[in-house]
Amino acid sequence: MKPPSRWQRFYDNDAARKFALILVLAAVWEAYARWLANPLLFPTFSATVGALFSSIASGELPRAALYTIQLLLKGYVAGLALAGLLTAFASATRIGADLLETLTSMFNPLPSIALLPLALIWFGLGDGSVIFVLIHAVLWSVALNTHAGFRAVSPILRMVGQNYGLSKVAYITRILIPGAFPSILTGLKVGWAFAWRTLIAAELVFGVSSGSGGLGWYIYEHKNQLLIPNVFAGLLTVIFFGLFVENLVFRTIESRTIRRWGMQL
Numbered sequence: 505m506k507p508p509s510r511w512q513r514f515y516d517n518d519a520a521r522k523f524a525l526i527l528v529l530a531a532v533w534e535a536y537a538r539w540l541a542n543p544l545l546f547p548t549f550s551a552t553v554g555a556l557f558s559s560i561a562s563g564e565l566p567r568a569a570l571y572t573i574q575l576l577l578k579g580y581v582a583g584l585a586l587a588g589l590l591t592a593f594a595s596a597t598r599i600g601a602d603l604l605e606t607l608t609s610m611f612n613p614l615p616s617i618a619l620l621p622l623a624l625i626w627f628g629l630g631d632g633s634v635i636f637v638l639i640h641a642v643l644w645s646v647a648l649n650t651h652a653g654f655r656a657v658s659p660i661l662r663m664v665g666q667n668y669g670l671s672k673v674a675y676i677t678r679i680l681i682p683g684a685f686p687s688i689l690t691g692l693k694v695g696w697a698f699a700w701r702t703l704i705a706a707e708l709v710f711g712v713s714s715g716s717g718g719l720g721w722y723i724y725e726h727k728n729q730l731l732i733p734n735v736f737a738g739l740l741t742v743i744f745f746g747l748f749v750e751n752l753v754f755r756t757i758e759s760r761t762i763r764r765w766g767m768q769l
């Protein structure tokens with residue numbers, strides 16, 4: 505059998521293909537910015553990278569990113585905990601299922617950022633307001649997808665678990681959760697994406713909290729100072745963190761669970 509060519513090996517490598525696409529996009533960015541010749545409107549890629557490394561070296565960007573990530577984790581974990589409780593209630597009783605479906609149809613279409621003014625009234629100027637809107641961003645998508653996954657578990661798998669005489673805890677951990685995990689993982693991804701966008705938007709609107717600022721505030725502050733390369737550097741940081749979570753964290757979870765279990769090609 506003829507060994508694959510260098511081009512074929514490159515084409516079969518997901519990371520290499522994506523990295524090449526990023527290089528092409530960076531080159532297009534640089535060419536367009538130089539053609540436009542207006543750094544206040546659209547800085548070059550090289551100027552943005554220079555501002556990025558300068559902000560990293562000064563510690564300003566890492567502090568902003570760390571603050572945002574800590575706030576995100578607080579809201580995301582709290583949202584997951586509430587989603588777990590609501591899904592457990594919905595799976596145990598018909599009233600709970602009706603409650604979940606009703607609340608989801610009411611609140612899931614509501615943009616989380618629209619609740620920020622109310623959150624400021626209820627929780628004041630601080631992290632509590634942002635965490636509240638993050639919980640709203642995470643809760644409904646995770647609960648809805650998890651509940652739908654539980655309901656879609658094959659009756660054959662359910663009967664196998666019952667015939668083996670598994671306890672309720674073992675039945676949930678060995679039958680229901682593995683069977684519903686593709687839907688659960690989809691809910692986790694959607695909840696993460698909603699929470700990340702909501703947090704950056706909330707920081708842009710909400711501004712500085714407790715004497716600290718996150719990535720959204722970093723972008724807003726440098727926009728006011730007309731340091732546009734720094735604004736783009738903040739946006740790049742938001743994009744890079746999103747790529748990291750999607751392509752490393754969730755991809756690793758996916759490869760070690762549903763792909764290993766043969767539930768996805």
